[in-house]
Amino acid sequence: MALIVQKYGGTSVANPERIRNVARRVARYKALGHQVVVVVSAMSGETNRLISLAKEIMQDPDPRELDVMVSTGEQVTIGMTALALMELGIKAKSYTGTQVKILTDDAFTKARILDIDEHNLKKDLDDGYVCVVAGFQGVDANGNITTLGRGGSDTTGVALAAALKADECQIYTDVDGVYTTDPRVVPEARRLDKITFEEMLELASQGSKVLQIRSVEFAGKYKVKLRVLSSFEEEGDGTLITFEENEENMEEPIISGIAFNRDEAKITVTGVPDKPGIAYQILGPVADANIDVDMIIQNVGADGTTDFTFTVHKNEMNKALSILRDKVQGHIQAREISGDDKIAKVSVVGVGMRSHVGIASQMFRTLAEEGINIQMISTSEIKIAVVIEEKYMELAVRVLHKAFGLENA
Amino acid sequence: MALIVQKYGGTSVANPERIRNVARRVARYKALGHQVVVVVSAMSGETNRLISLAKEIMQDPDPRELDVMVSTGEQVTIGMTALALMELGIKAKSYTGTQVKILTDDAFTKARILDIDEHNLKKDLDDGYVCVVAGFQGVDANGNITTLGRGGSDTTGVALAAALKADECQIYTDVDGVYTTDPRVVPEARRLDKITFEEMLELASQGSKVLQIRSVEFAGKYKVKLRVLSSFEEEGDGTLITFEENEENMEEPIISGIAFNRDEAKITVTGVPDKPGIAYQILGPVADANIDVDMIIQNVGADGTTDFTFTVHKNEMNKALSILRDKVQGHIQAREISGDDKIAKVSVVGVGMRSHVGIASQMFRTLAEEGINIQMISTSEIKIAVVIEEKYMELAVRVLHKAFGLENA
Numbered sequence: 016m017a018l019i020v021q022k023y024g025g026t027s028v029a030n031p032e033r034i035r036n037v038a039r040r041v042a043r044y045k046a047l048g049h050q051v052v053v054v055v056s057a058m059s060g061e062t063n064r065l066i067s068l069a070k071e072i073m074q075d076p077d078p079r080e081l082d083v084m085v086s087t088g089e090q091v092t093i094g095m096t097a098l099a100l101m102e103l104g105i106k107a108k109s110y111t112g113t114q115v116k117i118l119t120d121d122a123f124t125k126a127r128i129l130d131i132d133e134h135n136l137k138k139d140l141d142d143g144y145v146c147v148v149a150g151f152q153g154v155d156a157n158g159n160i161t162t163l164g165r166g167g168s169d170t171t172g173v174a175l176a177a178a179l180k181a182d183e184c185q186i187y188t189d190v191d192g193v194y195t196t197d198p199r200v201v202p203e204a205r206r207l208d209k210i211t212f213e214e215m216l217e218l219a220s221q222g223s224k225v226l227q228i229r230s231v232e233f234a235g236k237y238k239v240k241l242r243v244l245s246s247f248e249e250e251g252d253g254t255l256i257t258f259e260e261n262e263e264n265m266e267e268p269i270i271s272g273i274a275f276n277r278d279e280a281k282i283t284v285t286g287v288p289d290k291p292g293i294a295y296q297i298l299g300p301v302a303d304a305n306i307d308v309d310m311i312i313q314n315v316g317a318d319g320t321t322d323f324t325f326t327v328h329k330n331e332m333n334k335a336l337s338i339l340r341d342k343v344q345g346h347i348q349a350r351e352i353s354g355d356d357k358i359a360k361v362s363v364v365g366v367g368m369r370s371h372v373g374i375a376s377q378m379f380r381t382l383a384e385e386g387i388n389i390q391m392i393s394t395s396e397i398k399i400a401v402v403i404e405e406k407y408m409e410l411a412v413r414v415l416h417k418a419f420g421l422e423n424a
Numbered sequence: 425m426a427l428i429v430q431k432y433g434g435t436s437v438a439n440p441e442r443i444r445n446v447a448r449r450v451a452r453y454k455a456l457g458h459q460v461v462v463v464v465s466a467m468s469g470e471t472n473r474l475i476s477l478a479k480e481i482m483q484d485p486d487p488r489e490l491d492v493m494v495s496t497g498e499q500v501t502i503g504m505t506a507l508a509l510m511e512l513g514i515k516a517k518s519y520t521g522t523q524v525k526i527l528t529d530d531a532f533t534k535a536r537i538l539d540i541d542e543h544n545l546k547k548d549l550d551d552g553y554v555c556v557v558a559g560f561q562g563v564d565a566n567g568n569i570t571t572l573g574r575g576g577s578d579t580t581g582v583a584l585a586a587a588l589k590a591d592e593c594q595i596y597t598d599v600d601g602v603y604t605t606d607p608r609v610v611p612e613a614r615r616l617d618k619i620t621f622e623e624m625l626e627l628a629s630q631g632s633k634v635l636q637i638r639s640v641e642f643a644g645k646y647k648v649k650l651r652v653l654s655s656f657e658e659e660g661d662g663t664l665i666t667f668e669e670n671e672e673n674m675e676e677p678i679i680s681g682i683a684f685n686r687d688e689a690k691i692t693v694t695g696v697p698d699k700p701g702i703a704y705q706i707l708g709p710v711a712d713a714n715i716d717v718d719m720i721i722q723n724v725g726a727d728g729t730t731d732f733t734f735t736v737h738k739n740e741m742n743k744a745l746s747i748l749r750d751k752v753q754g755h756i757q758a759r760e761i762s763g764d765d766k767i768a769k770v771s772v773v774g775v776g777m778r779s780h781v782g783i784a785s786q787m788f789r790t791l792a793e794e795g796i797n798i799q800m801i802s803t804s805e806i807k808i809a810v811v812i813e814e815k816y817m818e819l820a821v822r823v824l825h826k827a828f829g830l831e832n833a
Contacts, residue, residue, distance in 0.1 A: 031480040065500065071440040072507040080510075083518050084503035087496035091474065094493035098481040101489075109492050113522060114567050158523050 017182040018050045018140070022150060022172030025059035026189045027246035028092050031099075037187075037246065038099035041145055045105055050140045052179065054150045054172040055096050057088025078123035082152075082162045085124075086112070089149035089168070096147045107145045110136070112152035112160070117171065119153035119161045122305065126153055126161035128170065128233075131178035140179075148175060169230035177237035184239050185253075186226060191245035192254035193218065193225050195421040196273040200412050203422035207254050207271060214271045215241075215256045217364040217398040231256070269367035269374065270419040275412050277359040277405055279309060280332035281391070282325055284339065286350025289321040293347060297323055300342045306331045310360070310393045310400065320350070324391060326402065329356045358390065359408035362400035363415060375399050381418040387411055426591040427459045427549070431559060431581030434468035435598045436655035437501050440508075446596075446655065447508035450554055454514055459549045461588065463559045463581040464505050466497025487532035491561075491571045494533075495521070498558035498577070505556045516554045519545070521561035521569070526580065528562035528570045531714065535562055535570035537579065537642075540587035549588075557584060578639035586646035593648050594662075595635060600654035601663035602627065602634050604830040605682040609821050612831035616663050616680060623680045624650075624665045626773040626807040640665070678776035678783065679828040684821050686768040686814055688718060689741035690799070691734055693748065695759025698730040702756060706732055709751045715740045719769070719802045719809065729759070733800060735811070738765045767799065768817035771809035772824060784808050790827040796820055 021041065028034050037053070044051050057065075065085045069076040093109035100107035112119075115136065119126035136146045150168025153161045163170055169186055176184035191206060193215065198204040210218070212235040219228040225243055234241045234256065244253035287293055298308060311325045327335050332354045339352045368374050378399055382389060387410065391402035403411055416422065430450065437443050446462070453460050466474075474494045478485040502518035509516035521528075524545065528535035545555045559577025562570045572579055578595055585593035600615060602624065607613040619627070621644040628637040634652055643650045643665065653662035696702055707717060720734045736744050741763045748761045777783050787808055791798060796819065800811035812820055825831065 031477070034481065068440070068500065068504060069507060072443065072504050073511045076507055077510055080503040080506045080518055083506075083520070084500050087499045090496045090499075091477065091493050094489040095477060095481050097489045097492075098478060098485055101486055102482045109489055111492070111569070114569075160520070160523075 016048045016050065018052075018179060019044060020052045020054065020172050020176040020179065020181045020184045021187060022054040022168060022185065023056065023187045023246055024168065024189070025056040025062070027187050028055050028057075028096065029059040031095065033246075034092070034095050034099045035102075037096060038103055038105070040187075040246070041100060042103050042105055045145065051145050052136060052140070052175055052181070053096060053145060053147045054168060054175060055089060055092040055147065056150050056168040057085075057092055061088040061091070079159060082123045082160050085162055086149070086152040086160050089151055093147045093149045097145075100145050100147070105145055106143050107147055108139055109147045109149075111149050112171075113154040113158070115148060115175075117153035117174070119155055119163070121155040121157070121159060121161065123159075123161055125164040125305070126155070127229075128153060128163070128174045131174055133175075133178040136175075136179060163229075167227070167229070169227040170233055173230045173233040173237075173239050173241065176239045177233065182240065183242055184234065185242045185244055186230075187244050187246035188225065189245065189247065190225060190243075191248055191251050192243050193256075194272065196412055196416050197275070200275070200409050201273075201416045201422075204416065205422060208252070209255050209257055210271055211257055211366050212241075213397050214364050214366055217362065217395065218272050218274045270363050270365035270421065271367075272364050273412050273415050273419075273421065274362045274364060275359060275408055277408055278329055279326040279358065279360055279402075280329045280354055280356035281358050281402060282327060282332065282335055282339070282352070282354050284323040284343075284349045284352050286320045287323055287347055289315055289319055293321070294323065296347050297339070297343055298325065300338050301325075301327070301335050304334065304338055306335050306338075310391060310402065312391050312393065326358075326360070326391075332356050357405045358402050359405045359411075360400055360402050361408060361411045361415065362398050363419065364398045366397050368397050368399075377418060378415060381414050382411060385410060385414055425457045425459065427461075427588060428453060429461045429463060429581050429585040429588065429590045429593045430596060431463040431577055431594065432465065432596045432655055433577065433598070434465040434471070436596050437464050437466075437505065438468045440504065442655075443501070443504050443508050444511075446505060447512055447514070449596075449655070450509060451512050451514055454554065460554050461545060461549070461584055461590070462505060462554060462556045463577060463584060464498060464501040464556065465559050465577040466494075466501055470497040470500070488568060491532045491569050494571055495558070495561040495569050498560055502556045502558045506554075509554050509556070514554055515552050516556055517548055518556045518558075520558050521580075522563040522567070524557060526562035526583070528564055528572070530564040530566070530568060530570065532568075532570055534573040534714065535564070536638075537562060537572070537583045540583055542584075542587040545584075545588060572638075576636070576638075578636040579642055582639045582642040582646075582648050582650065585648045586642065591649065592651060593643065594651045594653055595639075596653050596655035597634065598654065598656065599634060599652075600657055600660050601652050602665075602681070604680065605821055605825050606684070609684070609818050610682075610825045610831075613825065614831060617661070618664050618666055619680055620666055620775050621650075622806050623773050623775055626771065626804065627681050627683045679772050679774035679830065680776075681773050682821050682824050682828075682830070683771045683773060684768060684817055686817055687738055688735040688767065688769055688811075689738045689763055689765035690767050690811060691736060691741065691744055691748070691761070691763050693732040693752075693756075693758045693761050695729045696732055696756055698724055698728055702730070703732065705756050706748070706752055707734070709747050710736070710744050713743065713747055715744050715747075719800060719811065721800050721802065735767075735769070735800075741765050766814045767811050768814045768820075769809055769811050770817060770820045770824065771807050772828065773807045775806050777806050777808075786827060787824060790823050791820055794819060794823055 559580040
C-alpha cells in the first residue's frame with residue numbers, strides 16, 4: 016500500500032465527463048489498496064472567467080478580493096470530484112485550502128505556502144476516504160483566502176505530498192511527460208522516461224510549461240518523487256523526475272532538453288557608476304514592487320561606468336521601467352533606462368554538461384551559423400541560456416535540438 | 425450615526441452593473457455617516473447553475489459537497505461587491521461565512537445559525553470599512569461549509585443585525601414592499617407601509633415570497649427592526665415590519681393580507697388506531713428524514729380509528745410517502761396512506777382578527793359562494809388558513825381580497 020498524491024490540471028477536469036474519468040482513475044488506484052489524495056485545479060476557463068468578472072468591476076482588482084473570487088474555481092471542482100468518486104461507491108471528502116489548512120503568507124495572488132496541517136487529511140485517509148483538495152489556494156494567518164498564482168496547483172500537490180510523506184506525487188496534465196523540447200516547435204522531440212530534478216528545475220524555470228517551477232523546487236527540497244503523466248491516456252508511465260542522475264548509464268546523453276520562453280522582457284540601465292551596492296539600488300525597488308527578476312547581467316564599461324541588464328515578465332516591464340525612472344535613475348545617475356519585450360530565451364539543459372566541455376561553444380556556433388545574434392548569456396552548472404531576438408526563437412530551438420542529437424533516443 | 429445591515433438578493437446583484445448600483449446605494453448611506461454591513465446573495469441563476477453542475481455528476485448530490493459548491497455563488501458576489509465599493513473610494517472588505525464566523529449546525533443544505541462572532545466585523549466597521557458578508561452560508565463546528573437553504577440570505581442579514589445590535593435591517597428585493605397579496609394575482613393589491621411581525625410571520629410562512637420565514641422569526645426573536653425595500657427604486661420607504669400593532673390607529677383594517685402557497689402536498693393516513701403516541705409514531709420518522717411538516721390535522725372517526733393529515737413540500741411528498749409505507753404503516757396498522765399534490769393553501773392574516781369574530785365565517789361563506797370546497801382548515805390567533813384544490817387558488821385569493829376590502833387603503 017502506498018500513499019499517492021495525484022494532481023489534475025484544468026483541462027483534466029474541464030467538464031463533468033472528464034471529472035468522471037479522473038474519478039475512475041482514482042478508483043483504480045484505490046482498488047490496488049493505495050491511499051489517494053487528489054488535488055484539482057479549476058475547470059479550464061473558469062479562472063479566466065472569474066478574473067474577467069472582477070475586471071468588469073475594477074480594472075486592476077484589489078488582490079485580496081480577487082483571491083476571494085478566483086478561489087471559488089477550485090472549490091467547485093473539489094465538490095464535483097468528491098461527488099464523482101462517491102458515485103463510484105468510493106468514500107470521498109473535499110477540502111478547501113482553509114479547511115486543510117494550507118497556511119500561506121499574505122501576498123495575495125502570489126502567496127507562498129508556509130505550512131500544511133496534515134492531521135485532518137491523515138485521519139480521513141486512515142478512515143478510507145479519498146481526500147480531494149483544492150489546488151492553488153491557501154489561507155493566511157488571519158484567515159484571509161490566498162492564491163498561489165498561476166500554476167500553483169502543482170505546488171499544492173507537491174507540498175501535500177511532502178507534508179504527508181507520500182510515496183509519489185503524480186502530476187496529470189494534457190501531455191504524457193517531459194520532452195526534449197516542445198513537440199509543437201520540433202516534431203522530432205522525444206519523451207524522456209527520466210529526468211533529474213536539477214534538469215527539470217532548469218527546464219521548468221526556462222519556460223518548459225509542463226510543471227511549474229515552484230512545484231519542482233518544493234519537490235527537490237522535500238525529496239518528493241514526482242511523475243508527470245497524461246490524464247487522457249489509460250497507459251504509460253510518463254516521465255519520472257529523479258533525485259539522482261543515473262550513474263549506471265554511462266551513455267546518458269549530455270543534453271536532456273531545450274527550453275524556451277518568450278514571456279520575458281529585457282531592461283537595460285546604462286551608464287551607471289561602477290560602485291558597490293549599485294545592483295541593490297537598482298533591483299531593490301523592483302523587488303519591493305513584487306516584480307520577479309530572472310536573468311541579471313552586469314558588464315563593466317571602459318569609462319568607469321557599468322551597464323546593468325535584467326529580465327522580467329513582459330507584463331511587468333512597464334511597471335519596472337516606471338519604478339526605475341521615478342525612483343532610481345536620478346538617484347544613481349544612470350545615463351539611460353530602456354526596455355525591450357521582443358526577446359526570447361532559449362536554454363540547453365543537461366546534467367551531462369558538468370563533465371563535458373564544449374557544449375557552450377557548440378551552442379554558440381550553431382546559432383551563429385544561422386545568423387542569430389546573442390544578446391545575453393547566463394549559465395549554471397547544468398544549463399546555458401541565451402537571450403535572442405524573439406522572431407528567431409523557433410529556428411534556434413530546432414537547430415539546437417538537431418545539433419545536440421536529441422531526436423535520437 | 426446608525427449601524428445598518430443591508431441585504432441584497434440575487435436579482436439585485438445579477439450583473440456587474442447592478443452590483444455597481446448596490447455600491448452607489450451603500451455609498452449614500454456611508455455619506456450620511458452610517459456604518460453599513462452588506463449581505464449579498466449569489467448572482468441570480470448562479471445557485472441553480474451550480475446545483476445543475478452537481479446533478480450532472482450525481483443525481484441526488486451528497487449534501488456536504490453540494491454546499492461546498494453552492495456556497496461559491498455568494499463568495500463571488502462578495503468579492504465583486506467589495507471591489508465595486510473600493511472603485512467608489514470606499515474602504516470595503518469581504519467575508520465568507522467561515523471568515524465571519526457564522527456558526528451553524530451540520531444539517532447541510534438546510535443548516536441553522538447557532539452563533540455569530542461579531543468581533544471582526546465590529547473592528548472593521550469601527551475602522552471605517554463596509555463589511556460585505558456572504559449570505560446563505562455558514563460553517564459548522566468542524567469547519568465544514570454549510571448553507572442555510574433557499575432564501576437563507578435574508579436570515580443571514582437579520583442574524584447579523586441581531587448580533588451587531590444594528591439599528592435597522594434593510595432587505596432589498598425586486599418588490600418595493602409587502603402587499604396585501606400578490607399583485608400578479610390581484611391587480612388591486614396595495615403596498616402596506618407597516619405590518620406587525622406576527623402578521624409578517626404568518627404571511628411569510630403562508631407563502632408570501634417577500635421574506636423568508638426564518639428571517640422573520642429571527643427578527644421577531646431579537647427585536648430587529650426590519651424593512652423591505654426595492655433595490656430598483658431610488659426613493660421609497662418600503663414596508664416597515666414593527667414589533668407592536670399600531671395602537672394609535674383605531675381604524676386599522678382587520679385583515680392585513682392574503683397569502684397563498686402552491687408548494688405543498690397533502691398526505692393522509694387513514695384508519696389509524698386512536699391511541700396516545702400515534703402522532704409521534706407517524707411524524708417522528710418523517711422529521712428524522714429532515715422533511716419539514718407544515719399543517720397537521722387529526723380527526724377522530726366513529727370506529728375508534730382516526731384520520732391523520734399533514735402537509736409537506738411537494739418535492740418531498742414521495743420521500744415522505746415511502747417512509748410512511750416502509751416504516752410506519754405496518755407498525756401502526758394504518759388502513760391507507762395517500763398523497764395529493766394538487767392542492768393550494770390560502771390564508772387571511774391580520775392582528776385585527778383577534779378582537780373580531782366572524783372573520784372565519786366570512787371567509788368560508790366567500791369561498792362557498794364560489795363553489796370552492798375546503799379540504800383542511802388551520803387557525804392561529806391572527807390567521808385562518810384553508811387548503812383547497814390547486815386550480816381554484818387564484819380565484820379564492822381574488823374573492824377574499826375583495827370580500828375583506830383590501831383594495832381600499
